[in-house]
Amino acid sequence: MRRRRETGVPAPLLVPAAVAVAFLVLPLAGLLVRTPWADLPAQLAEPAVGQALRLSLVSATLATGVSLLLGVPLAWVLARSRARGRSVLRALVTVPLVLPPVVGGVALFLVLGRQGIVGRWLDEAFGVTIPFTTTAVVIAETFVAMPFLVISVEGALRAADTRFEDAAATLGADRWTTFRRVTLPLVAPGVAAGAVLCWARALGEFGATITFAGNFPGTTQTMPLAVYLELQSDPPAAIVLSVLLLAVSLGTLLLLRDRWLTRSGAAA
Amino acid sequence: MTLTAAVEVPRGAFTVALDVAVAPGEVLAVLGPNGAGKSTLLRVLAGLLPPDGGRVAVGDDVWDDVAAGVHVPAHERRLGMVFQDHLLFPHLSVTENVAFGLRTRGVRRAEARAAARGWLARVGLGEMGDRRPAQLSGGQAQRAALARALVGDPAVLLLDEPLSALDARTRLTVRAELRHHLADYPGSTVLVTHDPVDAMALADRVVVVEDGRVVQEGTPAEVSRHPRTDYVARLVGLSLLPGTAEGTGVRLDGGGRVAVAEAASGPVFVAVRPESVALYLARPEGSPRNVWPARLVSATPHGATVRCELDGEVPLVADVTATAFAELGLAPGVAVWATVKASEVAVYAR
Structure with missing residues (x-):
């Protein structure tokens, strides 16, 4: 039963690779080692924990919903439209991917804040203020996370065989019907993967949220914000919250394992 | 209603300039080597590719008229098309695939599915309606694709290399079946192929296309008896x-x-x-x-x-x-x- 590969891994690659694995895995192991497992149920039962968790789940899910509604059409435009300036558009759209989230938060604040360009108008016309509300959390998370969805769906659209769309057209389907009944189902795995990625990114959002939405328990204090706060006042609580986030992340990864951990399901 | 088309499409090194007319019930084979412009013609007829010049009409129904600025998009043309590798929608059942064209044209679901089942029975797939396209053999998939193209009673049927993705044995069977279905079909058929046997066995008339031009036109017998170029002679001597x-x-x-x-x-x-x-x-x-x-x-x-x-x-x-x-x-x-x-x-x- 010996099936050894012809070429082993050369030492100059093997050693750094092993170090990289240790570097990625050890902190997580450390987190689990230091977890006060005995106190875990009690800590999780804390109302503040439940509040932060609920807020995180709700806002990340809302942000993912908004991203799907706006991001899938945007991905279609990027992948299918032949308009000029498309590459510029793609660059603009993906800026939030590389932008430090804090900068995103500042930018959102300058636009949607009470003195901001749009924010002032919203305040004067409707009496609506966005910063430091749960709405602001959702907006901040959407700003940071939507590009992940757009990139993922655009890739799936590019990989999809456009001749199916030709076939649909010869069967009397206009472009909107074709999108709904053929294109979208064909790229559904890509959309699902993008949505999960987007959701995970939104769940972990910190910088833009604390800048634009603040840190108010119950309305804007999501799990990552709670972890940061507790680490200064009550480290064991921070560890428990961290383990909870880790569990959610691992769950996400398990959900996507067929798609990402085996490279087979890539081009759906 | 006769299909008439005289179209021009630039295509890299040459311009495809083809002029064809197909009477109702007639099967026209467009025969030529790969890259001759055959599929370009078919895409223009289907409305998937707007021509640079010329006119496409079915009877009095004008589909393309570049001079008059008319271009009817593919989904508004009454046509059916069969592609080389069937292109059945993988996420729909075989019945749903066949019913697709009726549903987009506003036929009620139950009615569309009944019509689809009828056509599936006609092409010998009566038992396969609930399967996914991936569960069909190549020949079965191409039969389903034919049913999908014909179910809406199209005025024009376009066949793009319908047999070339099939293995040799399956090709014989499907070719023979296709002949029967084409004999029953009242509309105009354009068959694009690079296989002279397909053209000879299925078509009433053949146009041979080389570098975007018609080099010869006639019944299969005429073309094989009096080839006008070496290429035609080699291609259609059968x-x-x-x-x-x-x-x-x-x-x-x-x-x-x-x-x-x-x-x-x-x-x-x-x-x-x-x-x-x-x-x-x-x-x-x-x-x-x-x-x-x-x-x-x-x-x-x-x-x-x-x-x-x-x-x-x-x-x-x-x-x-x-x-x-x-x-x-x-x-x-x-x-x-x-x-x-x-x-x-x-x-x-x-």
Whole structure:
């Protein structure tokens, strides 16, 4: 039963690779080692924990919903439209991917804040203020996370065989019907993967949220914000919250394992 | 309603400039090598590619008229199209695939599904409706694709290399079935293919396209008997004779018998390539199983060979070298003996 590969891994690659694995895995192991497992149920039962968790789940899910509604059409435009300036558009759209989230938060604040360009108008016309509300959390998370969805769906659209769309057209389907009944189902795995990625990114959002939405328990204090706060006042609580986030992340990864951990399901 | 199209589309090195007309019930084969512009023509007819110049119309219904600024998009044309690799939607069942074109045109779900099931039964897939396309064999998928194209009673049927993705054995069966369905279809059919056998077996008329131009047009028999270019001669020399197979012999519908190597039964086409026909002035010695008296009707030189059209009990086309042609003293009207080895006769189910 010996099936050894012809070429082993050369030492100059093997050693750094092993170090990289240790570097990625050890902190997580450390987190689990230091977890006060005995106190875990009690800590999780804390109302503040439940509040932060609920807020995180709700806002990340809302942000993912908004991203799907706006991001899938945007991905279609990027992948299918032949308009000029498309590459510029793609660059603009993906800026939030590389932008430090804090900068995103500042930018959102300058636009949607009470003195901001749009924010002032919203305040004067409707009496609506966005910063430091749960709405602001959702907006901040959407700003940071939507590009992940757009990139993922655009890739799936590019990989999809456009001749199916030709076939649909010869069967009397206009472009909107074709999108709904053929294109979208064909790229559904890509959309699902993008949505999960987007959701995970939104769940972990910190910088833009604390800048634009603040840190108010119950309305804007999501799990990552709670972890940061507790680490200064009550480290064991921070560890428990961290383990909870880790569990959610691992769950996400398990959900996507067929798609990402085996490279087979890539081009759906 | 006759389909008429005269279109121009620039395509890299050359411009595709084709002019075709297809009567109702007629099957036109567009035959040519890969890259000749055949599929471009089909995409223009389908409305997937707007032409740069020209006009496409079905009866009084104008689909494209560049001068008048008319372009009817694909989804508003009453047509059905079959693609080389079926392109059945993988996320829909076979029945839903066939019903798709009816649903987009506003037919109620139950009615559309009933019509789809009817067509699936007609193409021999009555039991397969609930399957996914991935669970069908290549031949089954192409039958389903044909049902999907025909279910909406289209005015025009476009077939883009419908058999070329199939393996040799399946191709024979599907080709024979396709012939029956095309015979029943009342609209205009345009079949694009690079396989002369498809063109000969399925089409009423053939246009041969090279570098975006029509180089020859006529019935399959005319084109194979009087090829106008070397390319056409090489491509469509085949004599295709209908008959009924009885074991290793085929009784031709036009009279005469042909011995074949592979046993078959039922209605078939016998195909003989012109280079496998040998001509003699006297009945050849020995006992070749296929030997027929014939009269030379016409001779068309192409390259180093001469294409000879023979008349007789078994009408054949023969290619002989220019030297042999001269040595035998062949000329129109001369009586000859034609022989073909049984092993060089192909048999296709009809």
